[in-house]
Amino acid sequence: MDDTEPATSLQSDRRRAEIPGTKLPAGPPDQFHRLDERVVRMWATSALINNGILLLGGLAGGTALWIYARVSSAIIIPAWLILALLFVLETRWLPRRRYETTCYRMGDGFFELRSGLVWKTSVMIPLSRVQHIDLLRGPWELHYGLATLDLHTAGTRKASQKVPGLEVGVATRIREELIAAADLEWLEPAREAETE
Amino acid sequence: MNSRPIIWERLHVSTFWLPALAGVQKILLISVPIAFAIGFLTAVKIAFWLLLLPTTVFHVIRFFTFHFAITDSEILIRDGLLWRQERRIPFSRVQDIKLQQGVLHRFLGLAKVEIKTAGSEEREVRLEVITRDRADRLKSAVTRWEGSSTASLPEAREPQITTLVRLSLSQLLAGAATSRMAATLVALFGVFLYFKAALLLGSVFTRVPFGDFEKYASWGERFIPFRRTPLEPIVLFFWEDTLGKSVVFVLFGFLFSLLAYLVRYGRYQLVQSGDVLTKTHGILHVASSSLPRKRVQALKVEEGVLRRLFRLSDVWVDSGGDRAKVDDKKKREPFVPVIATAQAYSLLREVLTHLRDPLPAWKAVSPKAIMRGTKLAWLILILAMILSAVQFGWLALIFLPAFPLAYFLNVKSYKNTGYWVDDHYLISRRGWFNRQTLYLPIHVIQNVSLTQSPFDRRLGLATMVVDTAGQTNTGGGTAIHNLPLDEATRVQRLLTLGARKLGPQSR
Numbered sequence: 001m002d003d004t005e006p007a008t009s010l011q012s013d014r015r016r017a018e019i020p021g022t023k024l025p026a027g028p029p030d031q032f033h034r035l036d037e038r039v040v041r042m043w044a045t046s047a048l049i050n051n052g053i054l055l056l057g058g059l060a061g062g063t064a065l066w067i068y069a070r071v072s073s074a075i076i077i078p079a080w081l082i083l084a085l086l087f088v089l090e091t092r093w094l095p096r097r098r099y100e101t102t103c104y105r106m107g108d109g110f111f112e113l114r115s116g117l118v119w120k121t122s123v124m125i126p127l128s129r130v131q132h133i134d135l136l137r138g139p140w141e142l143h144y145g146l147a148t149l150d151l152h153t154a155g156t157r158k159a160s161q162k163v164p165g166l167e168v169g170v171a172t173r174i175r176e177e178l179i180a181a182a183d184l185e186w187l188e189p190a191r192e193a194e195t196e
Numbered sequence: 197m198n199s200r201p202i203i204w205e206r207l208h209v210s211t212f213w214l215p216a217l218a219g220v221q222k223i224l225l226i227s228v229p230i231a232f233a234i235g236f237l238t239a240v241k242i243a244f245w246l247l248l249l250p251t252t253v254f255h256v257i258r259f260f261t262f263h264f265a266i267t268d269s270e271i272l273i274r275d276g277l278l279w280r281q282e283r284r285i286p287f288s289r290v291q292d293i294k295l296q297q298g299v300l301h302r303f304l305g306l307a308k309v310e311i312k313t314a315g316s317e318e319r320e321v322r323l324e325v326i327t328r329d330r331a332d333r334l335k336s337a338v339t340r341w342e343g344s345s346t347a348s349l350p351e352a353r354e355p356q357i358t359t360l361v362r363l364s365l366s367q368l369l370a371g372a373a374t375s376r377m378a379a380t381l382v383a384l385f386g387v388f389l390y391f392k393a394a395l396l397l398g399s400v401f402t403r404v405p406f407g408d409f410e411k412y413a414s415w416g417e418r419f420i421p422f423r424r425t426p427l428e429p430i431v432l433f434f435w436e437d438t439l440g441k442s443v444v445f446v447l448f449g450f451l452f453s454l455l456a457y458l459v460r461y462g463r464y465q466l467v468q469s470g471d472v473l474t475k476t477h478g479i480l481h482v483a484s485s486s487l488p489r490k491r492v493q494a495l496k497v498e499e500g501v502l503r504r505l506f507r508l509s510d511v512w513v514d515s516g517g518d519r520a521k522v523d524d525k526k527k528r529e530p531f532v533p534v535i536a537t538a539q540a541y542s543l544l545r546e547v548l549t550h551l552r553d554p555l556p557a558w559k560a561v562s563p564k565a566i567m568r569g570t571k572l573a574w575l576i577l578i579l580a581m582i583l584s585a586v587q588f589g590w591l592a593l594i595f596l597p598a599f600p601l602a603y604f605l606n607v608k609s610y611k612n613t614g615y616w617v618d619d620h621y622l623i624s625r626r627g628w629f630n631r632q633t634l635y636l637p638i639h640v641i642q643n644v645s646l647t648q649s650p651f652d653r654r655l656g657l658a659t660m661v662v663d664t665a666g667q668t669n670t671g672g673g674t675a676i677h678n679l680p681l682d683e684a685t686r687v688q689r690l691l692t693l694g695a696r697k698l699g700p701q702s703r
Contacts, residue, residue, distance in 0.1 A: 161643070
């Protein structure tokens, strides 16, 4: 387990400081959570099918070019190899890495989502700014018992933030918690303002 | 709340022909050169089938299917041809109300009204043609509502009317001469007139026999009497000719855009009455738009290259209604088209109520930003040098002075980059040539995100982006690059919790 690292260490190492995805800082109240592990298999399977079609198409196209258009094998074979490598990466390596680099937490008054493999991002949404939350389930998610949470704010460019691969029960619970908290947030500051 | 019966009204009858005519008026200036190029009859035909007929049909249908009613607290809209719908827009959700009057509108005492609401991109209300009287009443109803909602504040009880900005002719001229609109129009006008001939001939380098020149030359070409070479065969576009014509076109275009600027922003004034700011401008086409102060989502002071030289700047404001087309520059409209920079910063205190210091002690970003930007520029320069060395040999050394220049520019840009977080605002500044200072009330922040590219991670830096609801006029939310990661996470948390603490209701 690598999620025992305390929250401060990721900030002390200035030379290679990064928004953590792989190394999860632990401990309440701002505890980070991972996605459901089944999401790795789900991403792998959907990539297998989506990219499998692409790979087969590439193979067929390449063969046709080789035989009929007499394109040199010096081009065709490396192209095939690259295609195959991409296929292996997307089905074997990428889903696991994506799973490892995505995490979320419900902090005190905000929701934070961290994700990204190459470009790492961390988005913090104040709970009072959550407008509505969608729970989305595609065919694969239905099969694996997962769901995607879609948090909407009134913002412009990052108005919708998706948290994929949550177990349905967890997703529903988070949604209810967030909505309840957001509701409270709407009332609290108004009351404060009145007493001012 | 109000027991008065709802009176449904239609738009004014002139909606049959006025919008179509206004459309024609809008394209008139551009269409004159086009008409010269393709012939008047064709131009009229195209305008009729593509513009006049569809607009007229649309507005005739709209006249019979569109009804509106104004009550004490809301505006009701009932419209739709096949799918009828009724919308109610409470005045509390109105972000911005804008009155426009073209020449004909003014002559007939009519106006066009646009109402922007929060949380919708397209479904803003547009009343194409109503009487000026009705428009004024609607506007005052909304303004009154805004006033009554803040009645607890002592100064709001008696709305004081003060003029914040009024532009004199000399200010307008200075603004016109330094505006970007001038540059664009100059370029467009010149390029169009000049290269029409090139288009006909196929290429700038095409040679045509001398006798055929008149046949191929455009209206613009014939209009300007410059020397044409008598050589045979003739090179049509040789450089003295090109240079001479370009100068004439530039001057011509400049005057033209100067005029356009004066017509558009003439008689500009910004008036404050209670909590509502109203700007009115235009000589032929009058536009007046009202914005409650507390609806301001973002404010930007921009000092362009030319304007910095003359200590001028322009001010841009977004309300929550400005959500559409963030990257479409044509949709942007300045709050103050031109203003002395010192005056701009004192104006900020009037618009942003809680602002303590418009020019705080800036917090700098990481100094690694300098070498980072420089290295990137150097990489591009080296590539350019290699490529030109292959082609031109030693001539590639001409790029050498660009290396220290790139460093210098990055240092300058770094020195002009900074941010500041006070109790109510996030203030950020960037750019040297084109310096932009952005003020963001913390209570409007929707989310705060950090992003790290692979290079960012090597250097331990991050980019912070702050998202808000309205970004059309200011052109995107705050983005601060090259923040040290620990500082970035701290500021991210500070802003998120600040946004939460200051409450979702606008102040």
